[in-house]
Amino acid sequence: FKLKKNGKCINSDIFNWRDIVKKGTLPYNKIVRHFGQDILDPATGEIDRPKLAKIIFADKEKRKVLNAITHVPIGIEIFKQISSHFVKGEKVVLLDAPLLFESGLNRITSQVVVVYTTLEVQKQRLMKRDGISEDEALNKITAQMSLETKVKLADSIIDNSTTISEMAKNTSSWFEQKVEPIRQKPNMTYILLVSTVAAIGSYLSWQYFVP
Numbered sequence: 001f002k003l004k005k006n007g008k009c010i011n012s013d014i015f016n017w018r019d020i021v022k023k024g025t026l027p028y029n030k031i032v033r034h035f036g037q038d039i040l041d042p043a044t045g046e047i048d049r050p051k052l053a054k055i056i057f058a059d060k061e062k063r064k065v066l067n068a069i070t071h072v073p074i075g076i077e078i079f080k081q082i083s084s085h086f087v088k089g090e091k092v093v094l095l096d097a098p099l100l101f102e103s104g105l106n107r108i109t110s111q112v113v114v115v116y117t118t119l120e121v122q123k124q125r126l127m128k129r130d131g132i133s134e135d136e137a138l139n140k141i142t143a144q145m146s147l148e149t150k151v152k153l154a155d156s157i158i159d160n161s162t163t164i165s166e167m168a169k170n171t172s173s174w175f176e177q178k179v180e181p182i183r184q185k186p187n188m189t190y191i192l193l194v195s196t197v198a199a200i201g202s203y204l205s206w207q208y209f210v211p
Contacts, residue, residue, distance in 0.1 A: 008085045012097040020073050021047055030069045057139040071103050092179055101145050114154040116147055117161040
């Protein structure tokens with residue numbers, strides 16, 4: 001999409017396991033202590049994400065434990081990357097975060113866009129992508145806030161229930177209307193950086209002190 005040429009994208013679902021819970025880190029040690037050696041890849045000793053996923057998506061309390069371990073370090077890494085992009089002069093940074101609302105990261109965004117599809121389409125795509133059963137797919141879906149709820153909280157919605165080309169068209173339209181005007185504003189870097197630093201304090205306070 002156009003954002004690849006005109007802004008930076010941070011995918012929280014990709015970097016968190018590679019950088020946050022790699023072998024030897026504090027989150028890694030906590031996860032292994034809570035969930036046991038069975039979740040490790042025998043060859044590398046790293047956390048086997050599919051094994052861990054089966055456990056947490058089937059047990060709400062264990063999912064809470066994992067989130068409590070990972071949300072703050074993931075949030076800190078996101079803030080570091082956002083700040084780095086702004087320092088380099090970027091005016092637009094897209095945060096791709098499946099658990100945006102659940103983790104409280106929506107507090108640092110200027111606007112939220114939800115990519116929406118029906119439950120049936122979501123289920124079928126998840127089964128195909130991950131090679132899992134219908135029950136496992138439903139467990140993953142219901143473990144998150146419902147798309148209907150996210151839509152109500154969003155500033156913009158992109159329909160993803162048809163084809164990739166159609167979604168690309170919808171995304172380009174959203175970019176032109178909502179993002180391009182931001183890029184055209186002069187001298188935004190300092191304001192964005194200060195706003196991000198302020199948001200770090202707000203986010204960490206929320207994570208540590210709000211029950």
